[in-house]
Amino acid sequence: MADEQSDAGRSSKRLQDLIEISARLFRAKGYAATSMQEIAREAGMLKGSLYHHIGTKEYLLWLISKPTLSELVSGVREILEDSRLPLITRLRQGMRVHVRRFHSHDTFMAVVAQEGINALNAGRHAELVRLQKEYFELWQTLFRKGIRSGEIDASLNPAIMSYAVLGMVNWMLRWYDRDGALKPDEIADQFARLLIDGFQPSKPPKVRGVTPSSSG
Numbered sequence: 001m002a003d004e005q006s007d008a009g010r011s012s013k014r015l016q017d018l019i020e021i022s023a024r025l026f027r028a029k030g031y032a033a034t035s036m037q038e039i040a041r042e043a044g045m046l047k048g049s050l051y052h053h054i055g056t057k058e059y060l061l062w063l064i065s066k067p068t069l070s071e072l073v074s075g076v077r078e079i080l081e082d083s084r085l086p087l088i089t090r091l092r093q094g095m096r097v098h099v100r101r102f103h104s105h106d107t108f109m110a111v112v113a114q115e116g117i118n119a120l121n122a123g124r125h126a127e128l129v130r131l132q133k134e135y136f137e138l139w140q141t142l143f144r145k146g147i148r149s150g151e152i153d154a155s156l157n158p159a160i161m162s163y164a165v166l167g168m169v170n171w172m173l174r175w176y177d178r179d180g181a182l183k184p185d186e187i188a189d190q191f192a193r194l195l196i197d198g199f200q201p202s203k204p205p206k207v208r209g210v211t212p213s214s215s216g
Helices: 002-029 036-043 047-054 057-080 087-104 106-115 122-149 158-170 184-197
Strands: none
Touching (some): 002 047, 002 106, 047 057, 057 122, 087 106, 087 122, 087 158, 087 184, 158 184
């Protein structure tokens, strides 16, 4: 029994190593340009052994994409659907969850964003499309509720606001530096502030040493 558990543990560790190696290569070279031979070489194994572990390259993309997207949706859902929290708090914390996820799994998140889902077979493609729509709908629902409650301007479109959120966080793959000056929560809070307050200063600017409130 102990030997079986040990073998299972080694097999699980090997599979996780292969997933991580594949994610790095897919991000650096692209899914189509990465060969099974390259993955096997990076893993220090024969190509035939690699096929024994995972079967196809497409399956590796699936093992990268499905858990990454599923865990993101689950984490953000927990925040956005928590009616005990004010809407603005849910907005800020939801963005924190997404940015933290990017910080801790940047390679995996980048592969999902860069490679899309077109390389997957029909069934897996459909499952990821469903998850993407589910995630988008979480944000739209939040904004619709905000409009109904009067917390958000009724002239704003929930879909456009949702695209704005996803555009901000997904574009991080182009510029994010985990060693940069701002921590993940600070980045998320600035994103949220842009959505809530725009680019206006938090305090009225002084004009020739006189604030607008005291000039009257």
